Amino acid sequence: xxxxxxxxxxxxxxxxxxxxxxxxxxxxxxxxxxxxxxxxxxxxxxxxxxxxxxxxxxxxxxxxxxxxxxxxxxxxxxxxxxxxxxxxxxxxxxxxxxxxxxxxxxxxxxxxxxxxxxxxxxxxxxxxxxxxxxxxxxxxxxxxxxxxxxxxxxxxxxxxxxxxxxxxxxxxxxxxxxxxxxxxxxxxxxxxxxxxxxxxxxxxxxxxxxxxxxxxxxxxxxxxxxxxxxxxxxxxxxxxxxxxxxxxxxxxxxxxxxxxxxxxxxxxxxxxxxxxxxxxxxxxxxxxxxxxxxxxxxxxxxxxxxxxxxxxxxxxxxxxxxxxxxxxxxxxxxxxxxxxxxxxxxxxxxxxxxxxxxxxxxxxxxxxxxxxxxxxxxxxxxxxxxxxxxxxxxxxxxxxxxxxxxxxxxxxxxxxxxxxxxxxxxxxxxxxxxxxxxxxxxxxxxxxxxxxxxxxxxxxxxxxxxxxxxxx
Amino acid sequence: xxxxxxxxxxxxxxxxxxxxxxxxxxxxxxxxxxxxxxxxxxxxxxxxxxxxxxxxxxxxxxxxxxxxxxxxxxxxxxxxxxxxxxxxxxxxxxxxxxxxxxxxxxxxxxxxxxxxxxxxxxxxxxxxxxxxxxxxxxxxxxxxxxxxxxxxxxxxxxxxx
Numbered sequence: 029x030x031x032x033x034x035x036x037x038x039x040x041x042x043x044x045x046x047x048x049x050x051x052x053x054x055x056x057x058x059x060x061x062x063x064x065x066x067x068x069x070x071x072x073x074x075x076x077x078x079x080x081x082x083x084x085x086x087x088x089x090x091x092x093x094x095x096x097x098x099x100x101x102x103x104x105x106x107x108x109x110x111x112x113x114x115x116x117x118x119x120x121x122x123x124x125x126x127x128x129x130x131x132x133x134x135x136x137x138x139x140x141x142x143x144x145x146x147x148x149x150x151x152x153x154x155x156x157x158x159x160x161x162x163x164x165x166x167x168x169x170x171x172x173x174x175x176x177x178x179x180x181x182x183x184x185x186x187x188x189x190x191x192x193x194x195x196x197x198x199x200x201x202x203x204x205x206x207x208x209x210x211x212x213x214x215x216x217x218x219x220x221x222x223x224x225x226x227x228x229x230x231x232x233x234x235x236x237x238x239x240x241x242x243x244x245x246x247x248x249x250x251x252x253x254x255x256x257x258x259x260x261x262x263x264x265x266x267x268x269x270x271x272x273x274x275x276x277x278x279x280x281x282x283x284x285x286x287x288x289x290x291x292x293x294x295x296x297x298x299x300x301x302x303x304x305x306x307x308x309x310x311x312x313x314x315x316x317x318x319x320x321x322x323x324x325x326x327x328x329x330x331x332x333x334x335x336x337x338x339x340x341x342x343x344x345x346x347x348x349x350x351x352x353x354x355x356x357x358x359x360x361x362x363x364x365x366x367x368x369x370x371x372x373x374x375x376x377x378x379x380x381x382x383x384x385x386x387x388x389x390x391x392x393x394x395x396x397x398x399x400x401x402x403x404x405x406x407x408x409x410x411x412x413x414x415x416x417x418x419x420x421x422x423x424x425x426x427x428x429x430x431x432x433x434x435x436x437x438x439x440x441x442x443x444x445x446x447x448x449x450x451x452x453x454x455x456x457x458x459x460x461x462x463x464x465x466x467x468x469x470x471x472x473x474x475x476x477x478x479x480x481x482x483x484x485x486x487x488x489x490x491x492x493x494x495x496x497x498x499x500x
Numbered sequence: 501x502x503x504x505x506x507x508x509x510x511x512x513x514x515x516x517x518x519x520x521x522x523x524x525x526x527x528x529x530x531x532x533x534x535x536x537x538x539x540x541x542x543x544x545x546x547x548x549x550x551x552x553x554x555x556x557x558x559x560x561x562x563x564x565x566x567x568x569x570x571x572x573x574x575x576x577x578x579x580x581x582x583x584x585x586x587x588x589x590x591x592x593x594x595x596x597x598x599x600x601x602x603x604x605x606x607x608x609x610x611x612x613x614x615x616x617x618x619x620x621x622x623x624x625x626x627x628x629x630x631x632x633x634x635x636x637x638x639x640x641x642x643x644x645x646x647x648x649x650x651x652x653x654x655x656x657x658x659x660x661x
Contacts (some may be wrong), residue, residue: 122651140654217556220653250568272562274553274652279568286615379653384556400560409559411572414656418580488568 031055034475041471043464044438050470051226051427051435057375064356064473068174069179069192071358071369072096074383076176076213077123082140085123087381088371089182092365094168095119095129096178099140104173107142108166110136112324118165129165137432138165155308173205176211195450196304199352202362205344208331209389212365215397216384219406223265223417225424227356227372228466230380233416234351234359234368235307235462237292238439239284243419247411248286251279274400281404282412300450303355303469305462309348324393331389353462355469365398368404376424382406437463504596512606513594515638516629519608523660528570536632539563540642543661545650558650559659569660580658585616587659597628603641604631610645612660612661625647625661 040047040056049056070089070232073096079086084097086109090162109117118129118138128137128145137146142165147157157163157462171182172189172383177200179189190197204212223230233239243250285417295307333341347424349362360367365385384402386395404410443455443466452462504512522531535541543558552560561569572578590611597605605628612623630642645661 063543216554217549218651219545220651221655222655224655242577243579246572246578247568249575250572253571254564254568272564274560274597275564278565282568392554399554399556402556403560405556405558408654409657411569414580414658415578417656423578 032059034477037474041467042263044437044441045434046467047433048427048429048435050467051424052375056474057226059474060284060356061090061372061471062478063180063476064470066371067181067186067473067476068181068356069170069181069186069189070356071354072106072178072180073366073369074177074214074367074385075173076211077215078104080125082127083125084119084121084140086119086121087369089168089180090372092168093117094180095165096180097140100127101141102173103141104178106168106171106178107138108168110166111136111403112144112165116447139426142167192302193354194301194304195298195308195448196300196352199306199360199362200345201350202349203360203365203385204346205336205391206332206363206365207387208328208335210335210389211388212214212385213388214367214383215386215395216402218380219382219402219408221382221406221408221413221417222377222379223420223424224376225378225420226427227370227378227469229420229423230368230370230378230416231353231355231359231466232463233420235297235305235353236460237295237297237307238458239416239419240287241289241292244282244285244412247282250411251282252286254279262496272395275404277363277397277400278404281401285412289458293457297454297457297459297461298447299444299452299454299461299465303463303466303470304353306352307350307462324391324397328370328387328390328394331391331437335389353466354371355466361405362369364401364405366402368406375376376428378420411421439465501600502596503505504599508599509594509596511638512596512604512631516591516594516606516608518638520591524587524589525585528573532566532570534638535563535640537563539566541566541660542642543645543647543650550617558647558654559645559660563579568625573592578658579609580656581616583617585614585659587614589610589661591627602633604633604638605629605630610661612659614659616658621655623661627661630643 032241040050072087078098081098081102084095086093086095088094092468095107095108095109097105099105109119110357111118111133113136114132114133116133118131132280135148136144139145139274142159144158144163150157168180168182169184172179174189174193174197204210221279253366297364298308299305329341329345336344347363351359351361353359357370358368359370365387367383369381370378370414371381382402384398404412437460440455440459440461443459444461445455447453452461507555519531539562541559541561542552544552545558547557549555573581591608593609595607597607608627609625610625614621614623625648626646628644629640631638632641
């Protein structure tokens with residue numbers, strides 16, 4: 029392992045290229061965990077995952093094990109999952125509901141605010157331990173939500189979540205505004221896909237509009253060759269025995285990856301602050317579910333219009349946004365309700381946890397479409413996703429070579445166009461602007477000096493979620 | 501569980517072994533031919549999952565999607581199957597659950613060893629076949645494969661079970 033000076037780190041990122049070490053050097057990975065994942069707001073999940081008092085889920089912020097819990101007063105807290113006595117995880121379940129976290133080692137018992145409530149044989153200590161602030165489960169310093177989406181930061185100080193998100197907050201608006209009841213909820217299970225490659229590869233790929241025609245060539249071909257079988261729905265006059273609408277959506281999505289180059293070149297590709305960005309105008313509900321002719325979609329549109337008015341409904345539904353990247357750990361599809369949280373494991377190992385959302389107040393059949401869509405875009409055995417994962421691994425293997433220094437990211441360089449405040453738009457839809465933008469943020473995080481105690485969770489010092497999670 | 505006579509059980513066991521052999525030897529057209537037009541091939545994502553419509557699945561294919569899957573496997577740029585995965589399946593614990601004359605419900609366990617690109621993986625699953633008796637012999641109307649590690653992280657899966 030090498031150690032790097034800030035000058036050396038800065039030299040790894042050039043206007044049109046980056047050094048392969050950013051993907052392959054374990055020393056840089058360790059620094060990234062401190063300087064990027066230790067500072068940025070990290071997406072953790074959604075409030076609907078912990079809807080009731082005592083509900084929790086466990087996850088990681090970089091390598092730190094945390095519990096995201098709603099305490100009995102209803103406040104959302106992010107606790108470090110480590111007993112303050114001798115160190116074990118106090119919670120070993122993925123999710124659940126509890127009044128207390130009991131350490132399996134010596135029985136120290138913490139309530140959902142993290143307070144130490146019970147110590148077996150406490151009389152052996154000189155004085156009572158229960159209630160001591162320094163023996164409470166440590167709190168992650170900052171917790172906040174935006175429109176129901178939970179974030180936390182390991183840094184005690186930094187910009188607010190809203191400032192951090194900047195204009196890409198509008199993608200969260202898009203996902204929530206589409207719900208006729210004004211809320212979304214996590215449903216339909218969580219895929220966890222993994223690959224032997226660096227965490228940055230997935231964030232780059234999700235906003236790379238040149239790759240589908242090549243990476244997904246085989247599934248485009250296979251779906252195009254399939255004879256059209258109308259949906260088995262009576263409403264559309266199904267022709268083939270057993271034909272299903274879930275297959276229909278998946279076939280459409282596979283075919284869509286083979287759109288002609290002109291379609292990709294016309295796309296809006298946007299870069300925002302802090303490495304964030306999104307891909308707009310990719311494809312419409314119409315392409316996916318024959319929306320305009322679909323009675324379920326008509327019912328949904330009517331429900332949305334009833335709440336927000338026809339004009340506003342039209343405005344909401346004409347936002348065609350595909351992948352949004354919230355750097356460094358989130359990629360989501362607002363229009364199609366897929367949320368992906370990236371968990372770096374090692375320089376060459378990554379796990380991506382993916383969730384689907386139900387639009388409250390929308391017809392049930394729409395959620396079934398979301399599930400079918402999730403299976404093809406995020407499914408661990410999807411004909412589409414598996415080719416992405418394979419290419420990440422081959423990229424990682426190539427990038428681990430020490431014989432070639434640079435990765436070339438020059439597509440569309442110099443062609444960026446200023447857009448609305450805080451956004452740049454790629455001069456063409458296939459611009460590598462999003463990757464350059466991610467590395468600008470990478471370089472800024474990585475060369476900023478470590479502030480004292482920046483990435484240290486502190487017991488009981490942080491403002492609680494309730495003071496920060498007010499919706500805008 | 502119902503007590504099956506020895507002939508029926510042997511027939512069912514041989515059928516399941518045959519399906520496994522077709523997959524182990526890349527005879528995918530013959531494998532597809534074992535499935536009915538209205539079939540469902542299902543690998544749930546969650547333990548005890550109730551349906552494939554309201555919860556995601558590792559695989560939830562109708563006949564069309566199975567055909568697409570097999571067609572994709574044969575494409576020269578099916579990157580995740582270059583090199584081809586090699587597999588061997590061990591089918592065991594075959595039990596007849598129900599026999600309604602033209603349809604049968606059969607439970608088994610499955611171990612699949614996969615080797616690809618210098619890595620070996622092992623999958624274990626409980627399997628339930630819904631079979632129907634046809635003029636051409638037994639056909640599969642539904643196959644449900646509950647992987648023991650369904651809820652865990654998975655590197656890309658480019659085989660069926």
